[in-house]
Amino acid sequence: MRIAVVGSGIAGLASAWLLSRKHEVTLFEANDYFGGHTHTHDVEQAGRRYRIDSGFIVHNPAHYPLLTRLFGQLGVASQPTTMSFSVHSEASGLEYNAATLDTLFCQRRNLLSPRFLGMVRDLARFYREAPALLLQRDDLTSLGEYLERHGYGAAFRDEHLIPMASALWSSPATQILQFPARYLVQFMANHQMLQISGRPQWRVVEGGSASYVAALRAHWSVHERLNCPVRSIRRGPDGVELDSAAGLEHFEQIVLACHSDQALALLADANEREHSVLGAMSYQANETVLHTDARVLPRQRKAWAAWNVWLPRDRDAACTVSYCMNLLQGIESPEPFVVSLNRSDAIDPDKVLARMRYHHPVYTQAAVGAQTRKAEIQGWRRTWFAGAYWGWGFHEDGMRSAVEVAAALGVHWPLHGGPLAPIDMHRQELAA
Numbered sequence: 001m002r003i004a005v006v007g008s009g010i011a012g013l014a015s016a017w018l019l020s021r022k023h024e025v026t027l028f029e030a031n032d033y034f035g036g037h038t039h040t041h042d043v044e045q046a047g048r049r050y051r052i053d054s055g056f057i058v059h060n061p062a063h064y065p066l067l068t069r070l071f072g073q074l075g076v077a078s079q080p081t082t083m084s085f086s087v088h089s090e091a092s093g094l095e096y097n098a099a100t101l102d103t104l105f106c107q108r109r110n111l112l113s114p115r116f117l118g119m120v121r122d123l124a125r126f127y128r129e130a131p132a133l134l135l136q137r138d139d140l141t142s143l144g145e146y147l148e149r150h151g152y153g154a155a156f157r158d159e160h161l162i163p164m165a166s167a168l169w170s171s172p173a174t175q176i177l178q179f180p181a182r183y184l185v186q187f188m189a190n191h192q193m194l195q196i197s198g199r200p201q202w203r204v205v206e207g208g209s210a211s212y213v214a215a216l217r218a219h220w221s222v223h224e225r226l227n228c229p230v231r232s233i234r235r236g237p238d239g240v241e242l243d244s245a246a247g248l249e250h251f252e253q254i255v256l257a258c259h260s261d262q263a264l265a266l267l268a269d270a271n272e273r274e275h276s277v278l279g280a281m282s283y284q285a286n287e288t289v290l291h292t293d294a295r296v297l298p299r300q301r302k303a304w305a306a307w308n309v310w311l312p313r314d315r316d317a318a319c320t321v322s323y324c325m326n327l328l329q330g331i332e333s334p335e336p337f338v339v340s341l342n343r344s345d346a347i348d349p350d351k352v353l354a355r356m357r358y359h360h361p362v363y364t365q366a367a368v369g370a371q372t373r374k375a376e377i378q379g380w381r382r383t384w385f386a387g388a389y390w391g392w393g394f395h396e397d398g399m400r401s402a403v404e405v406a407a408a409l410g411v412h413w414p415l416h417g418g419p420l421a422p423i424d425m426h427r428q429e430l431a432a
Contacts, residue, residue, distance in 0.1 A: 001252040003409070004028065004242050006230050006266070009036025010056070010395050011386040012257030013216055014070070014402035019255070020220045022411045026251070027222050028244055030229035033210075034217070038395075040208030041290055043353050046334050051208035052325050054290050054339045054356055056395050058083065060200040063191050064396040066403060071205070074215040078203040081328050086305035087163050088298045091313045094159060095303045106302040115155045122156035127194045133182045134189060139368055143184055144177035163309035167321040169393065170286045170341055170360040174316050180368050187392050204329055232268045235381040255405055257386040257398075259283060259359060267383075273376050280370035281389055283359040286318065287342050292335040293351040296322045296343055310343065318342040361389045379408060 001023045005016045008029040016027045033039070037055035044050070058081060061068040071078060084099035096110065097103035110116040129150065141149075143165075147157050158173070165176045165184060188194050205211050217224075230244045233254060240254045256263035264270055264278040297304050306327045310320040318341075325337040340347060344355075361367065371390055378385060384405045391397025403413055 001409070002026070002250070003253045003255065004240065004249070004251040005255045005257055006233075006242075007036065007256070007258035007262075007387075008034040009257065009387070009398060010038065010067075011388060011398035011402045012036070012255070013038075013213065014399050015255045015257050015386050015405055016222045017216050017220045018402060018406035018411050018413060019409060020222045023409070025220075025222045026225060026249070028225045028228050028230050028242075030227070032227050034224075034226065035210055035213045037358060038209045038213055039356065040210035041354050043290075043337075045292070045337075048333070050331060050333065050337065051210075052290060052331075052337045052339075052353075053204070053209045053329065054288060054354065055358060056209045057323065057328055058202045058204055059395060060202045062200045064399075066399040067396050070399065071212060074212060074219060076212045076215050077206040079206050079330060081202050081204045081330065082306050083199075083202045084305035084307070084327070085164060085167070086298055086303050086308045087159055087311060088303070088308065089159060089311040091311070095298045095300055097298070097303045097305045098160075099305060103302055103305075106300050115153075118153045119155035119160055122152050123160060124196075126152065126156070126161070127196065130185045131189060131194060133185045136182065138182055139180045139365060141181050142177060142365075143179045143181045146181035158315075159311065163311060167307050167309050169363065170321070170358075171284055171362060172316060172318050175284070175362055175364075178365075179363055180365055183363060183368055208329075230266055233266045233383075234268045235383060240382050253382045253384065253409060255384045255386055257402070259361075260385070260387060260389050263385060263387075271381075273373075273380075277370045277373045277377050278385070280366040282362045282364070282367070284318075284362050286358050286360060287344050288356040288358050289340050289344055289347055289352055290354040290356075291338055291340065291347050291351045292353065293338065293346075293348045294336050295348070296338060296340050296346055297324060297336070361393045363393070378405075384408070 003019055003023045003025050005012050005025060005027045008027055016025050019025045039055040041052050041054060043052055059067050084097060086097040088095045095107055097106060105111050162173045162176050166173060192199050225246055228245045230242060232243045234241045240251045242249050242251060260278045260281040261283055264274060267274060297308050304324055306324055308322045308324060312320060320342050322338050322340040325331060325339060326333060331337060374390060386401040386405045388394055388398035390401045
């Protein structure tokens with residue numbers, strides 16, 4: 001079959017890679033690079049070259065089994081990393097790094113602070129009590145309601161749990177409080193985050209996450225349409241008409257591996273069910289800057305962590321997290337490489353290396369409800385929807401959705417397989 005795949009994030013890349021084993025696949029990407037949130041920058045500092053990630057960064061074998069299997073088959077190397085987490089409050093001046101007792105109490109006055117000690121006690125209590133939510137089928141109670149009902153303190157809520165969730169989902173505090181509580185706890189349980197010890201070893205791709213994109217492209221036969229935005233899609237009884245910068249083309253099936261709101265906007269003939277399901281999922285835009293301005297990191301060097309959340313006075317403000325890429329990617333450099341979300345005004349323009357704008361799904365009760373209705377639209381009128389938004393919004397979720405779509409179209413990924421040999425380069429040139 002002739003199949004079009006729209007979007008080259010992990011869901012689109014994996015869909016194209018799998019489907020091209022059996023079908024003729026054309027991959028459409030509006031940007032000037034393949035990868036979506038897999039975005040690696042080549043930068044120079046003090047005469048040395050570095051490859052710095054600004055989107056997808058970490059994974060681990062236990063909770064990213066499909067992605068890990070993909071990396072294994074492609075021969076993509078990875079290395080251990082840290083997932084340390086810090087908070088700095090603009091209003092109170094509080095700073096802590098949750099990695100060790102020493103860094104947790106890097107401000108020694110917190111050893112005698114009832115508020116801070118209460119936060120630590122509430123953290124331990126949350127780890128004990130929250131798993132009980134998983135025994136219930138309650139997707140209506142929001143996180144804010146759950147915390148109030150069980151008497152958790154403001155310090156734990158505002159200076160630990162919300163910042164942590166905001167960093168994970170790149171969402172402002174007010175949106176995190178509206179998360180279905182059970183949904184958040186399910187994610188934390190699945191990622192062994194409801195425990196102090198025994199957490200998994202996280203890893204990063206050696207040489208930057210875009211290394212796996214290059215490896216994928218070396219192992220597929222796909223017609224590549226880079227810098228080729230799709231304008232509209234119309235389905236008919238005998239196929240799909242796709243209008244893009246390359247012109248009007250006809251396909252037998254189409255995989256929309258872009259964000260759900262983008263997919264809906266492209267469908268010129270979307271029906272009521274597609275509007276209802278896809279329209280229930282919204283996205284948060286996040287201004288992202290790669291830079292070397294250490295002023296956005298905590299004041300105390302001991303408080304520097306892989307993930308550094310800055311709490312603005314305004315609780316309705318956007319998520320403000322800075323990733324210390326030196327810690328995450330194991331890089332030594334004269335100045336730290338930092339990726340900051342929504343802190344452009346605080347960054348010295350002379351230290352900016354790149355500016356991006358990423359969109360992340362917002363998980364509301366309506367969005368979680370829409371996820372359960374995927375079967376109502378999946379595969380109808382030759383149209384398939386793949387994306388991390390069907391899960392928790394992470395790379396493994398996008399990978400899983402691609403594997404499911406490929407299986408429905410007759411391509412089953414073997415559970416075991418050794419490293420793949422590169423495809424014939426002449427064949428690749430013809431495909432591209």
